[in-house]
Amino acid sequence: MLMLVAVGFLLYKAGYERFFGPTNPGNPHENEPVEAGDPDKGDMGGQPEVPDEDLTEEQLALFRPNELGKIPIIMYHAIGDTEGEWQRSRDNFRADLQRFYDLGYSLIPLNDYLRGQISAPAGRAPLILTFDDATAGQFNMIQSETDGEWIPDPDSAVGMLLEFERSHPEFGHAATFFIDFPAPFGDAKRVEENLTFLIENGMEIGNHTYNHKNLQSASPDVVVQEIGSLANKVRELCGYETLSLALPYGGYPKTDDGLASGEWEGQPYTNLGVLLVGAEPAPSPYSSKFSPLAIPRIRGSQEELDKWLGNFERYPETRFVSDGQASTVTIREGEQDKLDPSRIEGLKVVTYDLSPTSK
Ligand SMILES: [Zn+2]
Numbered sequence: 001m002l003m004l005v006a007v008g009f010l011l012y013k014a015g016y017e018r019f020f021g022p023t024n025p026g027n028p029h030e031n032e033p034v035e036a037g038d039p040d041k042g043d044m045g046g047q048p049e050v051p052d053e054d055l056t057e058e059q060l061a062l063f064r065p066n067e068l069g070k071i072p073i074i075m076y077h078a079i080g081d082t083e084g085e086w087q088r089s090r091d092n093f094r095a096d097l098q099r100f101y102d103l104g105y106s107l108i109p110l111n112d113y114l115r116g117q118i119s120a121p122a123g124r125a126p127l128i129l130t131f132d133d134a135t136a137g138q139f140n141m142i143q144s145e146t147d148g149e150w151i152p153d154p155d156s157a158v159g160m161l162l163e164f165e166r167s168h169p170e171f172g173h174a175a176t177f178f179i180d181f182p183a184p185f186g187d188a189k190r191v192e193e194n195l196t197f198l199i200e201n202g203m204e205i206g207n208h209t210y211n212h213k214n215l216q217s218a219s220p221d222v223v224v225q226e227i228g229s230l231a232n233k234v235r236e237l238c239g240y241e242t243l244s245l246a247l248p249y250g251g252y253p254k255t256d257d258g259l260a261s262g263e264w265e266g267q268p269y270t271n272l273g274v275l276l277v278g279a280e281p282a283p284s285p286y287s288s289k290f291s292p293l294a295i296p297r298i299r300g301s302q303e304e305l306d307k308w309l310g311n312f313e314r315y316p317e318t319r320f321v322s323d324g325q326a327s328t329v330t331i332r333e334g335e336q337d338k339l340d341p342s343r344i345e346g347l348k349v350v351t352y353d354l355s356p357t358s359k
Pocket residue numbers: 132133208212247248249
C-alpha cells in the first residue's frame with residue numbers, strides 16, 4: 001500500500017512538473033498576464049496558476065479527477081498547548097497538516113468551493129480549513145527580535161501553516177477564519193492589522209456573528225443584526241466582504257431568512273454559504289446534493305479526522321479529485337445526471353472512463 005502511494009506520488013510529481021512546472025519551455029501560458037480575478041481575492045492561497053487546456057487521455061489516467069466526489073471541510077476551534085474537546089494541540093495540528101499532505105490533499109479557499117471554481121493542482125484532492133471563534137492560538141502577530149517587524153507567531157495555526165507550505169508548496173495555505181467581536185484573535189488593539197494580514201496573504205475572513213450569538217431562537221431582526229453588523233464592521237475596517245457564515249453552536253434559526261443575504265444599517269451583505277457544526281464531508285459544489293445554506297464540516301478532533309479521512313482511504317472513489325482547472329468539471333462517464341445544472345453554468349463538463357481496467 002505504502003509503495004503504491006509512493007509510486008502514485010512520483011507519477012503525480014512527474015506529471016505535475018511536466019505540465020505546469022516553471023522548467024517547461026513549452027508552456028504557452030507562462031508569460032501571459034494573470035487573468036483579472038476577484039478584487040477581494042488577493043493572492044491565491046498559495047496555489048499555482050493553472051493553464052486552461054484539456055487534459056490528455058494520459059493525464060486523465062494519471063490524475064483520475066473526480067469532481068463529483070466529496071470534500072472535507074475541517075472545523076477547528078482553539079489551537080493550544082494541549083488537546084481538549086474544543087482545542088487541538090499544536091503538535092497534533094502540525095501532524096494534521098502532514099497527514100493531509102501525505103494523503104494527497106491540497107488546500108483551497110472556501111469561497112472557491114462556494115463559487116464552484118476549484119483549482120487545486122491536478123490529481124490532488126481539495127481540502128478546506130476553517131477556524132471558528134478567532135482565538136489567539138489560531139493567529140496572532142509578534143514583533144521579530146531582529147528588526148521589530150510584525151510577523152505571524154510561528155506557533156499559531158497561521159504561522160504553522162505558512163511554515164509547512166514553505167517546504168510543501170503545492171499544499172497551499174488557504175484557510176477561513178470565522179470571527180466575532182469585540183476582540184478577534186484575543187487582541188482588540190490590532191484588529192485591523194491582524195485582519196489585513198490574513199486578507200493580504202490569501203486567507204479569508206468569515207462571519208461568525210458579531211456577538212457569537214446562538215441564532216436558534218433569535219428573532220429574524222436579531223439574525224440580520226448579528227450577521228449584518230459583523231459584515232459591516234469588517235468592511236469598515238478592511239474594505240473586505242465576508243462571504244460565508246458559520247453558525248455559532250451550530251444554532252440554525254427557525255427560518256433561513258437573512259442568512260444568504262440581508263441588509264443592516266443601510267448596507268447589504270451576502271453569504272455564498274452557511275456552514276454547520278459537524279458532521280461529515282461536504283458534497284461537490286457541482287452536485288445536486290450541494291445545499292449552500294447547510295454545508296457540513298468535519299470536527300478537527302483525532303476521532304473525527306481518523307473516521308472521515310479513513311473512510312476516504314477505504315473508498316477513494318468517493319473523494320473529490322481535481323482536474324487542476326477552475327473552468328472545467330471532470331467527472332466519470334454516466335454520472336452527468338448527478339450534476340446540478342445551475343451550478344455548472346459557464347463551465348465545461350468533461351467525462352471519461354474511470355474504471356480501473358481502462359488504460
Ligand atoms: Zn463559535
